[in-house]
Amino acid sequence: MSTLDSPADAGPAPSRRELNKAATRQAITDAALALLRGKGPGNFTVEDIAEAAGISRRTFFNYFGSTDAALASIVHGFLDNAIQQLRLRPADEPLLESARAALVALADPKAVAPLAELFSLTQQSPLMAHPELEAWDHCRAQVFMVARERLAGTPSEADELYVHALAGSVISCGKAAMEVWFNRRGPDLSPASLAELRQLLIDAMALLGTGFTTPAPSTSRSS
Amino acid sequence: MSTLDSPADAGPAPSRRELNKAATRQAITDAALALLRGKGPGNFTVEDIAEAAGISRRTFFNYFGSTDAALASIVHGFLDNAIQQLRLRPADEPLLESARAALVALADPKAVAPLAELFSLTQQSPLMAHPELEAWDHCRAQVFMVARERLAGTPSEADELYVHALAGSVISCGKAAMEVWFNRRGPDLSPASLAELRQLLIDAMALLGTGFTTPAPSTSRSS
DNA sequence: TCACGCGCTTACACTATGTGCAAGTTTGCA
């Protein structure tokens, strides 16, 4: 989201309007998350969220197209952050290495906490599947674009298959690492747990880089 | 496996009720596809589909949860078919090889045609994204189960990450091949086009098997 | 062959979702 440390920041100038909008947006997701905690997935309506956020039902729909979309914005926030990290990596670095670095950089409590809570509240509830899948796919599209930019000008510039397959696989492996981590540790955010997440992400990218050769490749847990 | 009636029939005994249900289901998807052709995505309602299929609106919802779900059943049909092919492969074969074989076996006009038309009608229309992503994810879960079964008893039985990452990557690469193929050929089902699809699927699996080492790996088109 | 039971279809009613529109309110700017 925002890294507003010093006065001379990248933003042009956060006007009052934009601050209000950001605040409203935040109020909506907060309210939605609170209701998810309190009532469980599928047991509250847009009207409930709007009331809890102190806005009208109509205004809710000015921000999000559905309850799901409001909750998925949490996932979007995390993944957008990941993309941002990815774009910071040097362009001549192998993409797998960049992805590994970007993901590991994101494995800190601040960034993972909302995601972990969302997962713990929606686990094995297909009600959440739709917008979450869409969020990951959006991220995939971003990775695709980064990968394409990097390959621009190289001999294989036009190899769409390579770029599509790579982007999709990177996302799948990142997702797999997150999923395994959550299955093992639940919403545990302790340093040891986060270290394991980092190792899983590293291992997942390594699997991709080695073509899934050895079924027992990792240092993170070998049965 | 053997019933007295038909020579090569696998079903236990298609009763009249089941035939009716199958027919209705088919009528619904046919009607939905026809409306998609005629009016474009998002420009028709459940009521329209029901009317075209000769059933009530309520009955539609007895079969599908939404218009999207009705159309996604086409994708589901294709992917279920792929899973079936995958399960026919010998259990000691490498999974990538099995996936390659299963996918190539599915690259025939009969199986691909409905999928190709659906793609051509919904391309760059996010209205279709949700249920389609869900269909792919369902397939991913199936591949995951197959992979887990195959590794049961091997030294790496408990390596969840490996299985999750592999299943996800296989799906992503299959998806990538289909996407590239459609971007190149559109709804072209000529033998040459299908041969290219097959080659793309093979190349995609090869990329996965070689860890995406060479950015210019394929025989399918190198710019 | 017939009648009973069960499953599927349907109409109805109702809640929730999502959107267009116009009026009211706040913010930016000259």
Place this chain on the structure above:
DNA sequence: TGCAAACTTGCACATAGTGTAAGCGCGTGA
């Protein structure tokens, strides 16, 4: 200060999705 643009809100309306109970068609056993 005053105007214009952006944002919020209430209202109306079309559509989605579901529970319920009555009606119809299919399978089955007497």
